[in-house]
Amino acid sequence: MNFNWLSQIFIISLMNLRNIPQRWGTSSVAIFGVACVVGVFIAVLSMAAGFQRTMSNAGSPNTVIIMRAGATSEMSSGLSYEQTQLISSIPGILKDGDQLLSSAELFVVVDISKKSTNTSANVSLRGVMPAAFAVRDKFKIVEGRNFEPGKNELIVGRSAQKQFNDLAVGSTIKFGQTEWRVVGMFESGGGLAESELWCDAKILQAAYRRGNSFQTIRAKLESPGMLEDFKAAVAADPKFNVDVKLETAYLSEQSAPMTKFIMGVGYPLAMLMALGAIFGAINTMYTSVSTRTREIATLRALGFGAFPVAFSTLFESLVLAFVGGAIGSLVAYFLFNGYTVSTLNFASFSQVVFDFAVTPALVKQGVIFAAVIGFIGGLFPAIRAARLPVATALRDNG
Amino acid sequence: MKYLYFIFKNLTRKKVRTSLTILSIMVAFLLFGLLRSLSAAFDGGAEIAGEDRLVTIHKVSIIQPLPQSYLAKVQALPGVEKATMANWFGGYYQEQKNQFAQFPVLADDYFDIYKDLIKLPPAQLENWKKNRVGAVIGRALVDKYHWKIGDRIPLIGMFPQKNGSTTWEFVIEGVFDAKTEGADTSGMLFHYDYFDKSRQFGEGTVGWLIIKVKDPKQSAQVAAVVDALFENSFAETKTNSEKDFAKSFAKQFGDIGLITTLILGAVFFTMLLVAGNTMAQSFRERIPEFAILKTLGFSDITVMLMVLCESIVVCVFGGVLGLLLAKIIITGAAVDFAATLPGLGMSWKIMTSGLLLVILLGLITGAAPAIQGLRLNIIGALRRN
Numbered sequence: 001m002n003f004n005w006l007s008q009i010f011i012i013s014l015m016n017l018r019n020i021p022q023r024w025g026t027s028s029v030a031i032f033g034v035a036c037v038v039g040v041f042i043a044v045l046s047m048a049a050g051f052q053r054t055m056s057n058a059g060s061p062n063t064v065i066i067m068r069a070g071a072t073s074e075m076s077s078g079l080s081y082e083q084t085q086l087i088s089s090i091p092g093i094l095k096d097g098d099q100l101l102s103s104a105e106l107f108v109v110v111d112i113s114k115k116s117t118n119t120s121a122n123v124s125l126r127g128v129m130p131a132a133f134a135v136r137d138k139f140k141i142v143e144g145r146n147f148e149p150g151k152n153e154l155i156v157g158r159s160a161q162k163q164f165n166d167l168a169v170g171s172t173i174k175f176g177q178t179e180w181r182v183v184g185m186f187e188s189g190g191g192l193a194e195s196e197l198w199c200d201a202k203i204l205q206a207a208y209r210r211g212n213s214f215q216t217i218r219a220k221l222e223s224p225g226m227l228e229d230f231k232a233a234v235a236a237d238p239k240f241n242v243d244v245k246l247e248t249a250y251l252s253e254q255s256a257p258m259t260k261f262i263m264g265v266g267y268p269l270a271m272l273m274a275l276g277a278i279f280g281a282i283n284t285m286y287t288s289v290s291t292r293t294r295e296i297a298t299l300r301a302l303g304f305g306a307f308p309v310a311f312s313t314l315f316e317s318l319v320l321a322f323v324g325g326a327i328g329s330l331v332a333y334f335l336f337n338g339y340t341v342s343t344l345n346f347a348s349f350s351q352v353v354f355d356f357a358v359t360p361a362l363v364k365q366g367v368i369f370a371a372v373i374g375f376i377g378g379l380f381p382a383i384r385a386a387r388l389p390v391a392t393a394l395r396d397n398g
Numbered sequence: 399m400k401y402l403y404f405i406f407k408n409l410t411r412k413k414v415r416t417s418l419t420i421l422s423i424m425v426a427f428l429l430f431g432l433l434r435s436l437s438a439a440f441d442g443g444a445e446i447a448g449e450d451r452l453v454t455i456h457k458v459s460i461i462q463p464l465p466q467s468y469l470a471k472v473q474a475l476p477g478v479e480k481a482t483m484a485n486w487f488g489g490y491y492q493e494q495k496n497q498f499a500q501f502p503v504l505a506d507d508y509f510d511i512y513k514d515l516i517k518l519p520p521a522q523l524e525n526w527k528k529n530r531v532g533a534v535i536g537r538a539l540v541d542k543y544h545w546k547i548g549d550r551i552p553l554i555g556m557f558p559q560k561n562g563s564t565t566w567e568f569v570i571e572g573v574f575d576a577k578t579e580g581a582d583t584s585g586m587l588f589h590y591d592y593f594d595k596s597r598q599f600g601e602g603t604v605g606w607l608i609i610k611v612k613d614p615k616q617s618a619q620v621a622a623v624v625d626a627l628f629e630n631s632f633a634e635t636k637t638n639s640e641k642d643f644a645k646s647f648a649k650q651f652g653d654i655g656l657i658t659t660l661i662l663g664a665v666f667f668t669m670l671l672v673a674g675n676t677m678a679q680s681f682r683e684r685i686p687e688f689a690i691l692k693t694l695g696f697s698d699i700t701v702m703l704m705v706l707c708e709s710i711v712v713c714v715f716g717g718v719l720g721l722l723l724a725k726i727i728i729t730g731a732a733v734d735f736a737a738t739l740p741g742l743g744m745s746w747k748i749m750t751s752g753l754l755l756v757i758l759l760g761l762i763t764g765a766a767p768a769i770q771g772l773r774l775n776i777i778g779a780l781r782r783n
Contacts, residue, residue, distance in 0.1 A: 076556030280672035344650035
């Protein structure tokens, strides 16, 4: 034989693939196994990816959030009116014309029922002053109008409207004894704010008996480099007793427990499932080798090398795994990408509405995953194929 | 017995294949055990919540406080055996990641109302009552932070004290244990009086009321009476059974049950196919042998039962291994998760339903080959060789 190994590999692998239809049963089981593993893997992790995307889309790199020292979330913070005034006057905060980009806000939750389950959920209600709109670049009212100060009017985030009952523009909703009119719907670059309801801070102070107090300040700094100076200026005054954090840092802190939890469940789950799929793949490939015993022996007798024979088995396994991986990714994409759910973010004790996000990075991970399954599943059977004793195998009549 | 030996011999003929099949079934049931336990832990609060306890919160949202005066009014209602109150404290120890639940409560009343779930040695209760800044902690907290009685624990809370500080000091005076499996012992309880008199704002309010009704059958009526009592006041209430309260709270996280069922469905379907296919194939290869058995005088039914037995043995072996492994992992993880997911544990209910599924899986995977074995035509099968 004067073929080189490369052409031997090519010939045998091609022959192998052409024969797959003859072993359709076991091959489809292997494909199906890999598809399921990759599908579940991507579906679970797309939840984490979507959650993270919603949380991080909200942040801007030169916005700081100021809360009472030690507060773990906006909900547990509290600032007096005087504090908010004094902090806003510290140099370093950006001005837009005459308006100081510093927004004192209230953050509470209200019970509204979820559309999907009709059970009550903690929906964020944020009380804001005009500066709030200037601090957030991506904020935009897309339906209706903004609320009028001094009135019981609400504007609702796009995601909140999708997920919770009674939030259509024009409808009224009752919190306790006060009725609120939903007058507008807003977008905020797909960020966390879209899970919230907004109203006039003064009205909310009265409704929640908060006197003239606020909870947080969101402020835009003149440049991200100002952060340390600003922090130092705030820390220098013992009256304040507050923490200054970058909004992006705050949000990633808030999303960490949930993301960690999903990944902590998702990865081990995928590993275990992969183990199952590997067993399936090994069985399939052993079957493939044993049904081809005579064929392999014949090839060897004709002068084909052991390595090309082994490689062809490995190759077959990889092809099956890739096909499975592709099917799994596609199914996960079409079933889950953009699927909207909401969960209670425990850190802020309020609902976050987010979409499952099947990102290219996840698909890549899924494909790598499939390749690993295919490789391990094909390796041992490939070794067996290479080691088949030619003479006995030719005699095999199975 | 001789059949069992025969089955065993058959199984050990292709050891690699049999072990791979067993392993994949093991993985499926390991996942079953883990996911079911996880999902049960999310609904755990609802599982053990008392039927005779009601929870009253502010109608607008749970974060809104209720006037403390509501407690006496509720206590005076007919049908109410006892009522008490609690508040959220939202503190953490040293670092933000060390968050756990703390509630300011009325010592005697709280342990009386929850006497079916948690217990505190009487001597510790007495000591605790004598110490204004005393606190009692659950067993899970002891396991996590290794605190002991007498330790001074500073916590950073969301409530500032009158002097503006958010650091509160507590002295551990006792440790309470769970009475029922799954009861939450990941929290800390301290005196409401200390909390209320020291905080900067909100004095004289409570977070929620816990009501024990005289007759569990009248829970709904009592709840309605409580809510009617405060209707049209500035703080209207929403009263539910503790079970519903826990259930609806669990639902806030999303439909964990549905998600786990979907994943399990995918896993099971895959494993069923993988294991079933392998077993079916092994039977196909042995058809001539079955024909010989029949020729030797084994009845149709015996051959069928043998095939069925073989698949059940494989499934039971793998399934039980997986369930036991899950039990071990969950028991190990329960300590680490005690604070975040109290009540994580693999109950006997999960174990039993797992075992039933194992047998079902064995029956399903063995069914097709078993029927084949039953209908096997000796002449035809022998000729196939």
